[in-house]
Amino acid sequence: MASRKVTRLPRVPEESVAYDVFYRLSSEEASSSDPPHQEIISTLVSNVAHHLLAYIWHKEPFSLRPHPSTPYVDEEDGNPPAWAWLIGETSFGENVEDEWFIVWLLLQLTEAFSPDLIARVRDSDGEFLLVEAAEHLPEWLDPNSARNRVFLHGGGLHVIGAGRDPGWVSPIPSGVPSLSDALHLVRRLPHLTRAPSPVQRDVRGRIRGYPGRMEESVHRVNVRVPVVLAGMLEREPWLVSPAVHAFHHRDPIDVKALRAMKFFPPETCVTTRVTFTRCLYAMLSSGKYEPDHRTGWKFPLPPSSAEYKSAVLGMKLACGFEILAVEAERASKSESNGVASASLDDDPKWKEFLKSLEDKGYFQGEVEGSQKQKALMSSAREYYQRHVRDCDVESSRGDFRRRAGKRILELCRSKSLDVDLEEAERRAQSLPPSDDDSWLDLTPESLEALLLRLRPEDPEIADSLRLFLDRSSSFEGVDLPKSESRGGSRKTSRNERRKKSSTASWDRKISTASTLSNLSDRIAFDPEKMNAALSHFLDLDLGNEEETSGSEDSDMSGLMSEEEEEECPIPSSVLEGIPETDADIDASLLKSVVDEAGYPGPGASVLASLRRFPNPSVM
DSSP states (O other): OOOOOOOOOOOOOTTEEEEEEEEEOOHHHHHOSSOOHHHHHHHHHHHHHHHHHHSOOSSOOOOOEEOSSOOEEOOTTSOSSOEEEEEEEEEOTTOTHHHHHHHHHHHHHHHHTTTSEEEEEEETTBOHHHHHTGGGSOTTOOTTTTTTTEEEETTEEEEOOOOSOTTSOOSSOSSOOOHHHHHHHHHHOHHHHBOOHHHHHHHHHHTTTTTTHHHHTEEEEEEEEEHHHHHHHHHOGGGHHHHHHHHHTOOHHHHHHTTTOSSSOSSSEEEEEEEEEHHHHHHHHSSOOOOOTTSOOOOOSOTTSHHHHHHHHHHHHHHHHHHHHHHHHHHHHHOSSOOOOOOSTTOHHHHHHHHHHHHTTTTTTOOTTSHHHHHHHHHHHHHHIIIIITTTSTTSSSOHHHHHHHHHHHHHHSSTTOOOHHHHHHHHHTOOOOOOOGGGSOOHHHHHHHHHHHSOOOHHHHHHHHHHHTSOEETTEEOOOHHHHHOOOTTOOHHHHHHHHHHHHHHHHHHHHHHHHHHHHHOOOOHHHHHHHHHHHHOOOOSOGGGOTTGGGOOGGGTSOHHHHHHSOOOHHHHTTOOSSHHHHHHHHHHHHHHHTTSOOHHHHHHHHTTOOOOGGGO
């Protein structure tokens, strides 16, 4: 059994989310010699399996396994019953939506198995749920004081408060609670630990819409792929994610393997419908790739047609599958033995898992033996083998890309992917059109709507920004009243700030005109003289094009009188090295821009200030 000392949690890698699940054991389970973790994992995963199988993971799926060093957590008295400790870690890469989907899954599990299930979740930022509800948290709660205090239980967020005094008689600990004490407190006294309604609202607002929200993040598109790949995608749709990542992060060794296309030759292709997440589709469609012309890829013209786009996307996807298959073949040659797939027919846990899927409508009423029912059954078997049956293996998380490549190689070598070409072509004729991908083009209006949806506009922020912009400024900065420059109290109420902002709006209207007039008195700037001077030095037209004739013959006589020239003599040492003619100035400026090779520099800065930008094609 585990000790009750407070241990620091390991650091979570970037773009990953880590989660812990604590399941309270009965007296029989805790005293049994056989660890119950496998059965617990099967029970938990079965409860949400219909969501897990319908979701397209960006990089790695949700999975659970026993804690490698501390599979149990003792009760406060050190005797059974105890808690079974399960852990998981998922890399979500560029798609943070996976992280919030996992939060939603954990809340569903804690509600379904309440009060015997408690969970916690964190990422590289620590307790990111607290970050989401930062506006409504008490001042004492910070990353250091939040250790062993933040949990998910009963479908909500729980935060264990801090005791006022070690001598105070209270169930709330004054210091950092041990894990066993924290679990006991959350389970026994949930009314004391449940976070306030504003905090719950902020967290719930971030995951609002699930499970229907899963459909909003997918993008379905028709692609033309090799016939072998079409059968594989229909049977194992989860392989799309690792294939897109393999193609997107390809290296020269991968590109060399794509010249042969040994496993997915492009000679015979069919059109099939593939479901991506929006993030995966953006990764696949972005960037250009020209395959070796000897490979045999054919793209229908013109490039603007839907058929051309379908062929290019299919080529990229096939290349990703080819990279994974070649890597797996290379790794299999270095292994002495392969891992044989055990039969599931005699596995009672598989039968329970399958029954749970049937009860939750996973098979959508499909007739047993139909093509869609076989595809759904294959996905369920694959998920059970990879993430439920083998979850107790130390390297179960492993490399998702390596395991995907191994599966692709197994399918390529098997005889179960024989696709009827005529039937595939007939089904392609009845496919619906691809989804509209105009969402890839982000306009200012759509960006504003997205920001307002994620975080509604706060009128106080807008008023404060307008007040700040209306302040007068100088080279020393913005002139702020002394009270504002020192910073106000953090305890100022929201109503008081609104009163200040409303009264200040009248002051702004009154002071704006006087402020502008004072500025105009202090600053005198003639833009015409500035343009004329720069035009003379750089031989560039900054004014009206109709008035450019004769500008080349202009001199500095209009800018400085003879008396001013005599009063402001320029030492000869300053004039040394300065080009004497306009042609020399042009050549020097052009050389500077070329040497900068498109990067920021003096030459580009001068041209930018004149609203003249160098043409990259001439460099």
